[in-house]
Amino acid sequence: MSVRLKLTLSYAGFLMLAGALLLAAVWVSLLRFMPDVGASPDGPLKRSDFLHIFAPTAGTGLVFLLVFGLVGGWILAGRMLAPLTRITDATRMATNGSLAHRIRLPGRDDxxxxxxxxxxxxxxxxxxxxxxxxxxxxxxxxxxxxxxxxxxxxxxxxxxxxxxxxxxxxxxxxxxxxxxxxxxxxxxxxxxxxRRSVTREHVDLSLMAEEATETLLPLAERHGVTIETGGDIAPTIGSQALLLQLTTNLVHNAIIHNLPEQGMVWVNTSVRPGTVVLTVENTGEKLTPQLASTLTEPFQRGTERVHTDHAGVGLGLAIVETITHTHDGTLTLAPRSAGGIRITVELPAAAPHAGG
Structure with a gap:
């Protein structure tokens, strides 16, 4: 049985039950004031006479309620289920590969x-x-x-x-x-x-920043880039390996996409209410906001940025964005007015680890 038929039968059954109860109440009320025997032919109706008159009328009323309930219930159920039919049709279209279709259901908010x-x-x-x-x-x-x-x-x-x-x-x-x-x-x-298949533990972003900076210091020296680090202890919950990769990618990008000489990289961690923040910014060529917003796309390399033989594979910031989202954080890229870019990663803060 379809849902529409079930609703129709439910409406009709409820209407029949209500009608039967109403007729029963009328019947009981009238019988209380109607004599059973002793009435003359021209006097008040006896109960037996009233039963012969009332029963056909009640039966006709119940039949009318049944027909009315079935027809009205079918129409009402159809109107109620019409939005569900549109949703079902859209689901079938999506199953067949048509993802551009939208339901856009009109009407009130229900x-x-x-x-x-x-x-x-x-x-x-x-x-x-x-x-x-x-x-x-x-x-x-x-x-x-x-x-x-x-x-x-x-x-x-x-x-x-x-x-x-x-x-x-x-x-x-x-x-x-x-x-x-x-x-x-x-x-x-x-x-x-x-895939978000990560093992979560207490991680201090400031330690990740220090480790990434120490690892990439020889690369910075070869490129003539100076790195300055600082900030507060920034505890969060996540994968230590992935967060170290995130920090390393940001510092690596800041080094290789910098000025040809005397470049600067600033790595800072801070704490905000409910979140911890890692900021990496560098000097370099001026970028437009439009270009900066595309740099997290896979294999996207800014044409206005300085390229070297260490230009990477074009996935550095894409990996950073994915790791950030995996840890329920936000990634923000903003061009610096003097040139270069400021990249901010904001992650949920964790309470200080009880073990130290």
Missing amino acids: EFRELADAFDAMLARLEAHIAEQRRFAANASHELRTPLATSKALLDVARSDPNRDTGELIDRLHAVNARAIDLTEALLLLSRAE
């Missing part, structure tokens, strides 16, 4: 309207996510194809020219292979962060 709006919002998020995944897959395929095609070309040249210097060939193949490995590892890390 449970059906709330359900339809939530379904539309889900479709919008799903459509955006699938589009992002398709772009990511296309970009990843392109990025992986480049080092493989380069390796093939180098090997073809070596095979056609046996007298070529093998040392130079090996160096170039090593560099291309290292880039392919870096890209693969970055993709695996991004996939792990997106």
Whole structure:
């Protein structure tokens, strides 16, 4: 039985029950004041006479209520379930791959309207996510194809020219292979962060900042970049490995995308009500807000930024954004007026660890 038929029968059954109770109440009330015997033919009606008159009328009334309840219930149930039919049709269309369709249910705010709006919002998020995944897959395929095609070309040249210097060939193949490995590892890390398969523990962001700075200090020295760190103890709950990767990526990007000489990087941690904040900013070329907002997209590299041989694989900030969202935080990118960029990561704060 369909829901509409069930509702129709429910309406009709309730109406029949109400009618039967009403007739029973009328019957009992009248019988109290009606004599059973002793009435003359021209006097008041006896109970037996009243039963013969009342019963057919009551039966006719109940039949009318039944028909009225079935017809009215069918119409009312159809009107009540019409929004659900639209939602069902939209679900079928989404199942067939049409994610662009929206219900946009009109009318007052009720449970059906709330359900339809939530379904539309889900479709919008799903459509955006699938589009992002398709772009990511296309970009990843392109990025992986480049080092493989380069390796093939180098090997073809070596095979056609046996007298070529093998040392130079090996160096170039090593560099291309290292880039392919870096890209693969970055993709695996991004996939792990997106799955949210992390072990959470107490983490101090200030310690992550210090460790990342110490690790990347030789790179900063080679690029002539000075790093200044400071701030407060910033306790949060999350994956120590992922948060260290987040901090390392931010500092690494700040170093390699900097001025050609005498560049600066500032790494700071602070505490706000309910949150802890990691801020990394650097000097560099001036960026527009529009360009800054696209830098977290996978394989997106700002054309106005200074490129070096350490330009990475284009996933640094994409990984940062994914790790931030995995830890229920927010990531903000803002160009500095003097050049460069300020990147802020805000995460939920944790109470100081009882063990120390």
